[in-house]
Amino acid sequence: MADTKKVLLHEDWAVVVLGFAIIALFLLGLVVPVPSFSWSSAEDLTQKVFTAGNLMKIGAQFIVVFVFATAGAWLTNKPLKSSLLVFPVVFLLTVVALIIAGNKGVKDLNLEAVIFSLTIGLIIGNVFNLPAGFREALSTELFVKIGLVLLGTSVIFSDILKAGGLGLVQALVVVLSVWYFAFWLCKKLKVDDELSMMISSAVSICGVSAAIATAGAIKGDTKKLSYVISLVLITAIPMMIVMPYIAKHYGFSEEVTGAWLGGSIDTTGAVVASGTLVGETALKISTIVKFSQNVLLGLAAFAISIYWTYAGKATPDAAEKQKPTLNVIWERFPKFVIGFVAASLLFSFFLSAEKVSAVKDGMKSIQTLWFVLAFTSIGLETKFSDLINSNTQRPLYAFLGAQLFNILVTLVLAYVLFG
Template identity: 50%
Template sequence: MSYQNANVDNLTTNEIINEPAPAKKSFFAAFTEDIWAVTIGSTIIVAILLLSTLVTGFKLQLPVYQWETTGDLVNKVLSLKNILVILQTGLIFLLLSGTAIGLSGGSIKNFAAGFALIYVLAIIAQVIAGNKLVDYYGLEYVIFALVLGLLFGNVIKLPDWMKEAARSEFFIKTGLIILGAGTLFTDIIKAGMPGLLQSVLVVSVVWFVALWISRKLKVDDEFGVILASAVAICGVSAAIVAAGAIKGDKKKLSYVTTLVLLVAVPMMVLQPWLVKVLHIPEIVGGAWLGGTLDTTATVTAAAETVGEKAAKAGVIVKFSQNVLIGVAAFFIAIWWTYRKNTASETAEKPGIGVVWERFPKFVLGFVAASLLFSFLIPTTVTANVGGTLKGLRTVWFALAFVSIGLEARFSDLVKTEGGRPALAFIGAQFFNILWTLLWAYLLFGGILFPVPDIN
């Protein structure tokens, strides 16, 4: 048979035979961002636990950022000793994250260059937040990290080497694994039924109301789910979990996370002021702040201006909501999978495998760390390593919020879908504030239950 008469099947076969065999894929090619986050976060937790157990009096030296006067800034924060610790910490984090990026096929050279800049901005944010006056007003490092990222990202066009390192989801997922070690079920039990009830009632109702508002304003459901999760559960962390569960658009996630932090600033200032002006009972005020503010740090900072009991109540309620991250991820993955299925008449019925594919795997690392430190690790060990793990978690989060700022655009807040997602977020947050205050009164004000003994 001549070449001209060869059929297509034979030609295709010959071409395939003549082509070189495809290169063998690396074992790490199958590692997703979630797997790397769990791997690195778990490695850090295990390493700290082992060192604290094997080395008597072990305490990892972390950079110092707290200062009050110019002298403190120069002699403590900017001292040669502290700068060396900052550099050593940066190198360790670069090694951990750079290994993941390199084995995943990314450019280590570009990532290292971009990481250096992001790390410097993250350090500046922590130095600003470390000032005693700034700390007094409850303005934490995440706000300054976001602002620095926004200013930098909106002034210049990001080069490719910087984009390679601006991996907000990867950084924050890794930090969330470590956060699991500080989210203890035993703390939640202290609040008893009122704390658990408030968390469930606030999260479930606010989530559906936020989604309803989004739909009324003609915001697409993908945006609505991410937005509703951020408002109802715990801000940026919940938004990332929801985006993972529905495999959402990263630009929409960046939009929502920027909104979360921009709206958090006035809430941190106004809500404690309202607690005092309206003479809201201290524990009720703390539960209110814990159910509406988006991070444990902002809750603590704002509630401490109200009182010690308010701070404890706020943190307990916030921990209760943090634990619901895993539950929310599971139900969002199921709901979204079946919702997409019913929208398509020809689609096959989705099984558990589809739900598992959508489920954000890093949430399992968060839950596992929480269970480990709640029930298996002795409380003395937990107390010894708590500060160290919190310090390391802070670095990951600072890197994440700088990256969020770099990826976001001020103009997008108005231009994206005509600014309707921003209006939906603000409307949902307003409902969240009123709804949470109602249940804080009912559950912590001695109306439905005795006032919890929080000491």
């Protein structure tokens, strides 16, 4: 019997559809009250956060994100029953993170909810042996990409044109120089070709997405891909927390900091989290710069597939299946970027200032919630043992060496272009 389960929409298209469905509901008059998580004492918790009215607001947000998370699971053929059971758990942990981040003392330290959601997820994901079905039902990429489409509503299109042009220049220099250095370092450390390609792309372009695209282009070993993804996720955690504080310590401007974060941190979600720690301008610049790198993903996958095929690395069968054509660029292109730009165009040119103002707070709150949900999920699905159980430490050394080079090169370019 033929398998009738099919992915109705690729995840990137699904997030565009879901993101714009949320935007449409808000524009049509949906009002999702913004709950309060601010408190300074135990008494405040009971009188401000745990009141019946505020809990109803939290419940209203839960209904909205639950409906859209379930729709996303259905569209992308995630296990629907598991998703229905797992999502409330993720949401509950996310609310705990939001409450912790709402404490006055924590706010004074400039610690955001994404840090606490990530930490809570990491503790639970590594201390407890979560069922495989639980991890499979997590929708990290879906959550963060919906949040990014919604982020487009707060980014004026003129900013994209201005920062995006500089970001594209930075991305071209970073991708070419870092990719070459990473590949050279991998060969020096005698890392095999498949792993070298995946590591080089992950460090230089956009982390997990680049590793996956490269593995697809070269028909790479999925175990090696899993190892590279683990490296990306685990190294992104300290980078996204430490780099904003280094920038503040040395007095970098938000523009320079955003360009530095967006160009050097490997995952889009971690870029968003670190940019949030610095400020609104840094968040916008870091996101735009990261998008500039994401745009190069299709071109990179195309170039890699050509190299892999014509250098004789691919088997005859693989070469037949992966003929390098212009379609590869479109297949690898991150479609959610289209959603981000379209949302920005809509809110920049087609809506009145009054309409934008009316939906601004509700949209911002839901956007933030998607990001925090994503980082709860990242923590739950990340296993530190993935690195410990590796057969060799050489890929780890290559990755870390290339990442250090990436951080330094990107900082210099950020100062030159955005200083």
